[in-house]
Amino acid sequence: MRLSGGSNERRTCTTCTTLGRLRTFCWKRLVSCTISLTLCLCGQELFSVHPALLQCACLDTSSDISFAYGYRGSLLSRLAVASLHMKNHNIAERCIIERRISHRSSMLPMESSAIVRGLLRCHYIEEAWEVLEDELSLPLDGWVDLDSKEYDDDEIHLEEEAVRRQLELRDRLVHRARSIGSIASRHFYEGEPTAGMNAIRRLKEMGGIVKEAGLTADDLGMPWERFVKGAALCESKRRDGKWDNQNGGINDNAGTEDPSQWPCNFVYPVLDAMIAFPPENKDVTFEALCNALVRRTVFVTGAVDMNGCPESDRGEVAFIGRSNVGKSSLVNMLTNRKSLAFTSKTPGKTQQFNYFAVNDKPELERQIRFGDEVRGSKDRDAFYIVDLPGFGFAKVPQQQRQQWSDFMDEYLQQRETLRVIFHLIDARHGPTEEDGRIMRQVGRIIGSQQQKNNAKYVIVLTKADKNVKGANSEKNPGKVTESVRDKLINTMKANQVGFAPIVLTSAETRLGRDEVWKYLRLAAEQQ
Secondary structure, three states, X not given: OOOOOOOXXXXXXXXXXXXXXXXXXXXXXXHHHHHHHHHHOOOOXXXXXXXXXXXXXXXXXXXXXXXXXXXHHHHHHHHHHHHHHOOOHHHHHHHHHHHHHHOHHHOOHHHHHHHHHHHHHOOOHHHHHHHHHHXXXXXXXXXXXXXXXXXXXXXXXXXXXXXXXXXHHHXXXXXXXXXXXXXXXXXXXXXXXXXXXXXXXXXXXXXXXXXXXXXXXXXHOOOHHHHHHHHHHHHHHHHOOOOOOOOOOEEOOOOEEOHHHOOOOOHHHHHHHHHHOOOOOOHHHHXXXXXXXXXXXXXXXXXXXXXXXXXXXXXXEEEEEEOOOOHHHHHHHXXXXXXXXXXXXXXXXXXXXXXXXXXXXXXXXHHHHHOXXXXXXXXXXXXXXXXXXXXXXXXXXXXXXXXXXXXXXXXXXXXXXXXXXXXXXXXXXXXXXXXXXXXXXXXXXXXXXXXXXXXXXXXXXXXXXHXXXXXXXXXXXXXXXXXXHHHHHHHHHHOOOOOXXXXXXXXXXXXXXXXXXXXXXXXXOOO
């Protein structure tokens, strides 16, 4: 490691010399003074005037391992952070190297994480990654799992060692995740999307081992809202044309990458990482996510046949389900809108295939309502949400229900830009006879030669909050009973859709919204 900058001059004074001598005669007094100064002088100019004050205590090679009660390594980490803060980079470099060489066995993840953040503030990105990979590396496969191991009475000391080891590894995972998050956040807010997304991908790779370790969202304390807003800031600059002329590639501290290889929205990699980690289900985070992914919504048209559907110039997702299953409420929840889809206490109010444009050009509604020619174009992550009529419970004539069924059959087969079919089923009751009919219809089309799209079929269980008492978004958002789950799986297998993924949701507690957005992304990426 090589940190440039900072002062090379070693200043001395009577105070420094006196304290240096006191070290030989009064250990406790010097240690107390060193700790206090390290923690308190980070923001004071006194540190730059007397850098030798802490150097004499921490960097003097004549000190033995018992100096500072054996916590010399911790003092070195604090001195390194303080030195970076005061731009004494040479001192910081010496502290980091000495700590790594002489005190590796006593290095704490919290201290390594603080050094990473200090390096980031001084724009030492490569050095920050170096510290992270060296001091906060991922544990090897097969690390201790206490739940699967029993100990005899004469092996209590082994159990205690296993507990200590597991806590140490869990702590390392927490601070590694937070450090990578700091790197990603720094890149996004500095306008370096490639490096930011690379860090976010590294964070996503940790998801499996984090869950295996039993860490919760509270344990990790990841600032997902900040990551989302940072990625959204880069995406806003991208829409404003900041990188439009970078046809040959762009260098943003992570190598050269062609912007054409970027995702349709920088926020989607953050969403992938959020899904990989333990869920936190915070409204503020999802609100930031929705504001970044759904910037404009407008009702485009209501179609009663294929001729009434809008131009196939973007991907689209369809929501299918019997009346009173909560389609409109779910759509409103996913887009963070109160009245995007019409919600009524009277089941069956959706009487046509309602098309909603997401992230289309600004002022599109004025063009639709008044016929004015509006300049601009849709965003690269634009897509359609299609709210289909409710079947079964809707109070409509049999002839109209048959027309809806025929239209849906043609739509599922012929609509080339259809990417996802969400089939909504009430989590309280499971699939009804009408749901089974929809499954048969979908199972007959998916994978057939008549299908002109690659639509993915997804089962969405709604109203999961109704199955628990006192449901809330933080602790108990909802569930499905075993009897309903078994009934659903058997019905899916009987109708040749046993392959379909199942997502548990609730419009009230916001359960499952991140998982549903994982599939909505498929439509946004279709351009």
